[in-house]
Amino acid sequence: MQNMTSFRQKPGVHFSERNVFEAEWFDNVASVLRKFYLYYYPADNTVELFDVKTKKTFLRRSKCEGLEAKDLYIGGVVKIFSRCMKITDFGDSATRSKLASTMQRFILDYMISGPIVALELIGENxxxxxxxxxxxxxxxxxxxxxxxxxxxxxxxxxxxxxxxxxxxxxxxxxxxxxxFSQPKSRRKGPKNTAVYKNCTCCVIKPHAVQARLIGDIINDIQQEGYKISAVQQFYIDPTNAEEFLEVYKGVLPDYNAMVAELQSGPCVAMEITHADESINVLTEFRKLCGPMDPEIARQLRPHTLRAKYGKTKIQNAVHCSDIPEDGLLEVEYFFKILAEE
Structure with missing residues (x-):
């Protein structure tokens, strides 16, 4: 047994007070799953291991570098002198009574500590x-x-x-x-994270979604310092596609083709913001997207999104808001109108 006087004791915590956990470690040499009682002493941050099978002390009370109380929870894995110990359960009723509710609050607090991205994945198995x-x-x-x-x-x-x-x-x-709220359900899903302030709209077009370019495009956007404050995938019907792109009707000869592309498959709409509120997000983000024609973009601005991921003037990877007034309106169209349908 090590000399306990060498350990610094926390004030207000009795030296013998301990939390008990059930733990297991797979011994690769013997190919055996070994089970232990892990005793943690918060007074001095020491641990002790008791082998359940042999009913003998496996590790005497010792200081374990880097181990803290917050690391000990059900399902957690802690490294004790190069051995990865998985915490499988509380070891006694006192520890369960003391820590169970605390751990539930910790997990809940983490889940609601900030925005998350929820995905519905479809595929065989x-x-x-x-x-x-x-x-x-x-x-x-x-x-x-x-x-x-x-x-x-x-x-x-x-x-x-x-x-x-x-x-x-x-x-x-x-x-x-x-x-994700269901058509027959009155319950709505969690509120989206759009902020509707100093923002612009970016839509990853269906051809880019189908080409699995979502991750690359989002990575490029974030690498340039922009924040994606809201994101959602949509299937745009013909009426909504015409309505969203109506500003280009009679202005661009490719309007009908643009509408056809937007309704050809799933698209990903994003609200784009920036940590620096002095930046005109709409203007600067348009520069990142580049000219509408990818061929021109590759010649003049080869590092833009359309130059890197676009194919044609219609399949040019992304839509972005062009007119200052449209940035917020387009974000609201997706995240206040379509998202609520």
């Missing part, structure tokens, strides 16, 4: 494939396993793990109904 793509709930598990899952690349821990995936058909249906 979709739930299984999506969960394989995002990886283990705890990012460190994916990293330790040498995987390149989305959570391994972008997550931090089992709470801040970047992505959620439904774990069953029942859960998927329930969660989709929560985020």
């Amino acid at each position: 979709c739930i299984k494939k999506w969960r394989e793509l995002i990886g283990a709930e705890t990012s460190s598990v994916s990293v330790e396993s040498g995987k390149t899952s989305l959570r391994a690349r972008y997550g931090q821990d089992s709470i801040h793990n970047s992505l959620h995936g439904s774990d069953s058909e029942e859960a998927a249906e329930r969660e989709i109904n929560f985020f």
